[in-house]
Amino acid sequence: MTWRDIVEAIDKELLKAVADLEGVPNGAYNIRKNGRLLGREISSNISIETVKEGAGIIVTIRPGTVNESVHIPVIVSQAGLNDVVYNTFVIGEDSDVTIVAGCGIHCGTSQSEGHEGIHEFRLGKGARVKYVEKHIAMGEGKGKRVLNPTTRVFLEKNSYAEMELTQLGGVDEATRVNEANLAAGSSLFITERVMTDYKQTAVSRNQIVLAGDGSKANMISRSVIKGDSKQNFYATIEALAKSFGHIECDAIIMDNGLNETIPALKAKHPEAELTHEASIGKIANDQLIKLMSLGLTYDEAVNRIIQGFLG
């Protein structure tokens, strides 16, 4: 299938929302729609193989590959479909790549639609990856939109991963799981942004193990809870070595939203340095007053604050 065929076969709005794609992606890509492969492009350094039709892919990045990217958006628009994939990314030593994933659900009927994506990252020594994942659901249908992403990251010595995980809206139910294991000298920066509204629920469970000396993890969570929605955030950093870990979780509650936030730190090594900061509350009044004193209306001020907070 050519890129033009792909674009015609797909909801353009969704594709842009989940993968920032408008033109042909620069680099490798694998586009999946309603449980089937729609298009794939590989490069001399990046291979993409199907494990078993429908079950997922293995993306292998050759050692030393730099400045290349992989786009792997998934679109679900078929009533009643629950798409499950297990994707593995093997990122070669000393490579430096960007991976953009995302799932867009378009629900047009009263039947539920869902996607469960398990993404496993294996970073070789000195490898660097930037992973961007966006989840969004739209459409007029009354069916439940369910997105349950799991991200597992294994960082070998001196590797580096930066992960931006975002759920933008429209998702009725989400169970998000992030797990990581860090070898000596490796670093992991996770930023998770989740917005819920109406009666939506989202749970995020995070488990980071600092296994090697000098490893470093920073987990930032930003939640916006509107309407009657509910979000729970659980994060544990466990240090088994002389390492550094930080959890920063902030939740802004609007309307009647509810939130439970539990950061946990476990030092199983005497030289571990672990910190956390957590906050739950409405938008601070002094922020609103400041923006209104710059000429914004109350609603404009709220939007700007939320926009900035969710980055």
Next chain:
Amino acid sequence: MLELKNITFSVTAEESSDNGAMRTIIDDISYVFKKGNFYAITGPNGSGKTTLTRLIMGINQVTSGAINFEGKDISKLSITDRARAGISYSFQQPARFKGTTFRDLLSIASGSDDENKLVQIIARCGICSLDFLDKPIDSKLSGGEIKKIELATTIARNPKLAIYDEPDTGIDLWTIDPMVKLLKTEQEKNDTTTIVISHNRAFLEAADSLLFIENGKIAYSGNMDGALTILNDLSVCHYRGTYDVEGYSGGYR
């Protein structure tokens, strides 16, 4: 250009610490601020200085009385409408945000995200480093940095009336004189009516008129010379003393 007519601000039982009793914070103040003049407001802590300026900005609404700005009663207008009418406010303790940068605030304040325009504004405010623009306005900023940012967002509005609540808090001693000069320059060049709440002699001396607020009333208004007696008598200052490093504010607290 700004006229306060018998304005009073009282807090209700639940906001008051006196369990049940109404407490008057601003007590029947009337005053006329003239266009393009520089005013300093001083007085003891808790006297009502900040409350008075918050009433002008609309952060709190007057209990009674009227606030006329350029001939119109603005006392029922929202903060937004007063800002759009040309009033700008620098907070003593500026708000800190997560995920909002100086650039964001400055763009909102000036109504433009044009890089050249933003750079011009910060240069005008004496901020030389362009890196400053992309600094997040969060808890990592020092007290001095956030005050400079606050000042810049106020100036970026090109206000007709600029209110600064203790702009020197957290600013190092050596930056105070340039700050006074900046506010004076803005006042003179743009004919900005300027109100500064301060305990610092540098600001008091720069003012055309000084208002001394005590117990929610104007205890004195006039020039600096006339104020010296009252300031000394009330033992709120050691005006004759020189700056020391710790008490850099000049002692009017």
